[in-house]
Amino acid sequence: MNGISVKHLRYFAALARCGHFGRAAEECAITQPALSVQIKELEESVGAPLVERSTRQVNLTGLGEVFAGRVRDILRAIDALEDLARASHRPLVGRLRIGVIPTVAPYLLPAVIKELAQRYTRLDLRPNEAITPKLIERLMEARLDAAIVALPISEPSLNEVALFDEEFVLVRPSEDAQKPVPNPEMLREMRLLLLEEGHCFRDQALSFCKMSSSSSRDLIEGSSLSTLVQMVGAGIGVTLIPEMALPIETRAASVSLARLPHPRPSRTIGMIWRKTNPLSEHLANIAAIVRQVGMKKSAERATRTSGNIVEAA
Numbered sequence: 001m002n003g004i005s006v007k008h009l010r011y012f013a014a015l016a017r018c019g020h021f022g023r024a025a026e027e028c029a030i031t032q033p034a035l036s037v038q039i040k041e042l043e044e045s046v047g048a049p050l051v052e053r054s055t056r057q058v059n060l061t062g063l064g065e066v067f068a069g070r071v072r073d074i075l076r077a078i079d080a081l082e083d084l085a086r087a088s089h090r091p092l093v094g095r096l097r098i099g100v101i102p103t104v105a106p107y108l109l110p111a112v113i114k115e116l117a118q119r120y121t122r123l124d125l126r127p128n129e130a131i132t133p134k135l136i137e138r139l140m141e142a143r144l145d146a147a148i149v150a151l152p153i154s155e156p157s158l159n160e161v162a163l164f165d166e167e168f169v170l171v172r173p174s175e176d177a178q179k180p181v182p183n184p185e186m187l188r189e190m191r192l193l194l195l196e197e198g199h200c201f202r203d204q205a206l207s208f209c210k211m212s213s214s215s216s217r218d219l220i221e222g223s224s225l226s227t228l229v230q231m232v233g234a235g236i237g238v239t240l241i242p243e244m245a246l247p248i249e250t251r252a253a254s255v256s257l258a259r260l261p262h263p264r265p266s267r268t269i270g271m272i273w274r275k276t277n278p279l280s281e282h283l284a285n286i287a288a289i290v291r292q293v294g295m296k297k298s299a300e301r302a303t304r305t306s307g308n309i310v311e312a313a
């Protein structure tokens with residue numbers, strides 16, 4: 001099997017994972033024809049077909065299934081060697097793959113990237129936005145080095161470092177600004193707008209209201225916090241959003257903001273990574289930087305929004 005390169009293996013692993021040439025090519029940041037050529041070269045080196053091609057999807061052959069498992073093991077070992085070598089550098093250099101949940105990424109990630117770029121001039125930061133289950137899966141498969149999520153995760157093989165806490169704020173139509181702030185029981189009787197299934201923030205909001213996804217016919221879903229806030233502005237219902245989202249999501253919406261009664265709903269944002277990762281010491285330092293950025297933005301946000309949020313009686 002002469003001529004097989006690590007690049008061939010990475011492309012094949014992506015194809016095996018995605019089951020589709022187009023999606024795999026997008027993940028690998030190459031064109032679909034280029035990916036097809038690379039897979040064909042790999043098959044020629046192996047001397048047997050690894051995939052069954054059709055117009056809609058790609059299925060692995062029997063050999064391809066076995067080959068894919070071995071390829072994943074090889075790539076994990078290669079990545080571990082690279083991480084081991086990079087762990088010896090001070091400061092950290094090279095590729096760093098950090099996952100971030102969608103309810104954090106737009107509001108925290110730009111400032112984190114800016115700060116890390118100033119402190120680690122030779123760091124190749126590669127952020128990846130996805131919901132928590134996908135980030136954990138990618139961490140476990142060593143396709144991510146770390147992830148910023150809402151804690152707890154409670155996965156024994158992962159380190160969890162709490163970064164900061166933040167409250168959820170009630171977003172109502174602007175004409176409701178003078179109405180009493182509802183308690184959780186009152187919220188259950190209102191038309192509540194929430195993120196789609198799979199978002200941990202959705203589950204946290206339902207937990208505060210002591211509701212399940214099927215307990216209210218008036219529960220309406222949106223694909224993003226921005227969509228939810230705009231629907232509130234249109235008078236469709238009310239929603240909860242994390243404090244970090246306030247400056248961006250409410251600046252152009254006709255809504256009013258209110259803090260809920262104690263005990264207020266909140267979440268803990270943290271960073272997680274594999275306990276076996278050779279970069280653990282570096283990742284702990286990066287977590288400390290993310291914490292500093294988050295606390296700084298929280299202080300700035302409190303100054304800007306202090307007079308715009310109604311406090312519960």
